[in-house]
Amino acid sequence: MTLLQIRDLQKSYRSPDGAVQVVVDVPAFDLDARAQVALEGRSGSGKTTFLNLIAGLLKPERGSIRVDGTELVGASEARRDRFRAEHIGYVFQAFHLLPGHTALENVELGMLFGPGPDRAFAQHLLERLGLGDRLGYRPPQLSLGQQQRVALARALANRPRLVLADEPTGSLDARRASEALGLIRELCAEQDAALLLVSHDDAVLGAFEDRLDLADLNRAAAGVTA
């Protein structure tokens, strides 16, 4: 069953000199429910923009993005926000945890805009990720690997159907990256969530059976080299 269906998607930016630069031009892309796909995205290939479009954070000039049967492109920003809160989890390379909030509060934050706070589930996720003794720690008091796990727990807090991960292990060393990747895949499988991960790290990409080159997918990125 197709969870994510993208057709004729195009997004461009206007550069400071006024020239229009097409960053994303994807004719077609499908992702099945519970699938785990890695997109190889070199620098400048438009990978973050692509994920932001799917998450509804950006609006394309044209095209169609359908997630779980809901068309996002024509939807209002508020509708996209609500949909994102309820159906999409997002893991950033820089984690983007709020430094003044504890690990538990950061996870609960993700729930505020979705189905509502569920402290027990937030705690369960963190415990599942080995952070049961770090619930009250703030991000600066956590290691990078621990921060990454908190970010993962936050992305999964609303039991999303789709998890987008943008270079999720980019800030970690090889050993921690491997551990983190394993956890991401494990938890997505546990939660029945599809995973669309973008990375330029061969070690990460190599762990996936389903692997695509964003340059093949995105006509705007064709010819971009690492």
Next chain:
Amino acid sequence: MSVLGSLSACWRIARKSLRQHALSTAVTVASAALASGLVMSVFALTTASRDAFAGGETGYDAVLGAKGSELQLVMNTVFHLDTSPGNIPWSLYEEAKRDRRVESALPYAVGDNYKGFRIVGTTGELFTDFQPREGERLELMPGGRPFDPAYREAVVGSIVAERTGLRVGDTFLATHGVTDAAGPEHPGAYTVVGVLEPTRTPGDRVIWIPIEGVFRMEGHVLSGTGERYTAQAGVEIPDEHKEISAVLIRTRGSGAGRMLEFDIDQGDQATLAWPISESILQVFEKLGWVVMVLEGVAVLVVLVAAASILASLYNTMNERRREFAVLRALGARRRTVFGVIVMESTTIAGLGALLGYAVYFGTFHLASTIVREKTGVVFEDFAAHPALYWTPIGMLVVGAIAGLLPALVAYRTEVATTLAGGGYG
């Protein structure tokens, strides 16, 4: 998400942020509290002072005194402030007493003090006829009694007793002049025979002695007939030589008061200040612009507090842009992050308004204590005043408005470009 859920989410984030910026929050709350308290104090104190001075019960509604300023007459006899505008012959007191329009009349003669507290000569009717409030009589504390007109005896007001330490059985020497406590003393000690229970009127600051004592005080010269006359020991003073500062009058209703005022003011010998409250209200009307300036300053302080709320929130916007972008990425709507900031500014203003009550109570208490000390006039304790509920409401509105600009910054945060910067949040 429901409106309630949205508000709950806003509140959780706003509360956290206020805690995170505790120092800045505390400072802005304090400025809002000062502003709120100041506004409530200015408005409430203006009304309280007007009510206390112009509407407070004094036991009489008119004052008969020397031709001149009604205000000076009232200030001198009712509030025991200012100097006497001059004396009137005793015969005017006798006439007033006989007048059918007058319910009761009490002579009032002043010229001396003890430690700055006025010594006022009057008759024993002070204890039998005078009603500080409708249906009430002056009460003496246990162990005291009214003065005997035949002796150098005194009854002191409660504040006098409190401040000077005078107790029943104590003696004191009167000092010449109504305010100068360092002036020459009159020989002939007075004995305190009673201390009055507090009346919460200016009378609490007075030392009452028999009026004969004022006439016979060494150094006092009477000129009731226009000629100088000095009282001699053992010799009765002819009425035509007696003179007094004023007569305190309780009229038989407003019609009687009006007629009496008309008759007396027609003559060239005396002035009748009636009704007393009118003279005081004239002062407040004359000082109306001062009150307006004070109210204007108070409102300006509120605006300054609002500006400080705006500045404190606005200054954090740069560092918080990423926080808003993260919240938006998690599904928060623009209006949610907008609401967070408005909620923060409104909370600061609300906390300020609550603490403003403490500022108001403190200011009111201090002001009423000073006024009581200086005049004996007692303000009604924390009487309900519209400013006490309008000010907090106004503070909340001003606080919400102050949050609009920073909220707009939060509202306009672009998620993708802001998060591209990296970092914790």
